[in-house]
Amino acid sequence: MGPARADGAARSRRWWNDPPSQSAGGEVQAAAGGPWTLRIALQLAVLAAAAFIYVTAEILPVGALPAITRGLHVSVAVVGTLLAWYALVAAVTTIPLVRWTAHWPRRRALLLSLACLTASQLISAMAPNFAVLAGGRVLSAITHGLMLSVLAPIATRLVPASHSGRATTVIYVGISLAVVVGSPATAAMSLLWGWRVAVAAVAAVAALVTVAAWAVLPVLTLSDEQLARVDSGAGHHRNRRLVIVSLLTMVAVTGHYISYTYIAVIIRDVVGVRGPALAWLLATYGVAGLLAMPLIARPSDHRPRAAVMSCMAALWMTFLVLIALALHRAPGAVHVGITVFGIAAIALWGAAANAVSPMLQAAAMRAGADDPDGASGLYMAAFQIGIMAGSFAGGLLYERSVLAMLAASAVLIGAGAAGMTAERQLFDVPATGHR
Secondary structure (H helix, E strand, O other), rough: OOOHHHHHHHHHHHHOOOOOEEOOOOOOOOOOOOOOOHHHHHHHHHHHHHHHHHHHHHHHHOOOOOOOHHHHHHHHHHHHHHHHHHHHOOOHHHHHHHHHHOOOOOHHHHHHHHHHHHHHHHHHOOOHHHHHHHHHHHHHHHHHHHHHHHHHHHHHOOOOHHHHHHHHHHHHHHHHHHHHHHHHHHHHHHHHHHHHHHHHHHHHHHHHHHHHHHHHHHOOOOOOOHHHHHHHHOOHHOOOHHHHHHHHHHHHHHHHHHHHHHHHHHHHHHHHOHHHHHHHHHHHHHHHHHHHHHHHHHHHHHHHHHHHHHHOOOOOOOOOOHHHHHHHHHOOOOOOOHHHHHHHHHHHHHHHHHHHHHHHHHHHHHHHHOOOOHHHHHHHHHHHHHHHHHHHHHHHHHHOOOHHHHHHHHHHHHHHHHHHHHHOOOOOOOOOOOO
């Protein structure tokens, strides 16, 4: 290793192990060297709640789609574009916003995102037509990437460096809860009282989370040395390791969303589960993810490469099993064995997909350790592009067959896993004094 690379590695290690800095009022800004405490647990819970309510707002149209269609007198296809446009706006605005707010105290950037979310939901709840509803969602989409980009870096600065993977996992618990609890809850409210009530409820919770974030989180002002590192870290596109992590994540996310966008169809036509049981199997997908994340949290800190590759292998095997089931199931026939294997595959899919996401984001922040917020922003932009590309490609492939969707997912997941295997240093963890 040459002198320049050695110095860069040293600076990367120092970023993750900087001692707690003090604000003007003497407030401790991070717990980089201390143990987990009740206060830190509360702070992480608030961050998880922020992720929960933001993602709940993002996917609300999925459950409220019939109610919005009836209430605003538009087609199902038109309402469906709310998710695609949301992902596009988030992908385009993430990196510029992360760079613009790079010198801000981290809490301020988070509060801006939550304030935009609250305002967007209020606008959407009172929208007289579809155009205003879409415009209101654009406001939250603009800061969506910023919020997800700063959440994990904030979490890692609150805990010892050796616990960074576990802190990032806490954030993803909030995201998984949005799928397991948030989306069904807003869907039920839309059916019972109308979609406007559901959106207004999200706005109210978002406002409460904003106040809680202001009350319990430290300001997290960057020191002069950290600000200098942020400036020097602006060229993330030249960081080979970070770019590779982001690109491979984009490939894997695209593969995942090609099929996940139509998971209800897969459950019905491939697994053979219909009616109310379909909703229970969707919940099983989310619950499996919730159970998997705590199990993978410690390995993600100590053996991240093995943990990531295990999850990617499980994802790839899931799609191979679903392809085999799709080939052997006769239309309209009932096969108990196929259904049992299918249910197990859906649960494994949920466990692996939810567990691997925080580990990939942690890898991105380690790769851009001089400016983890900016590195996280590049990662999130790639993630959003993957969502958009996967949803679009899934729609095109769905017109051909479910088998074509599953095959495309298997190819892309396999390609992502192969790329991660080839890059042996992709998940290296800097040596710290806390291991």
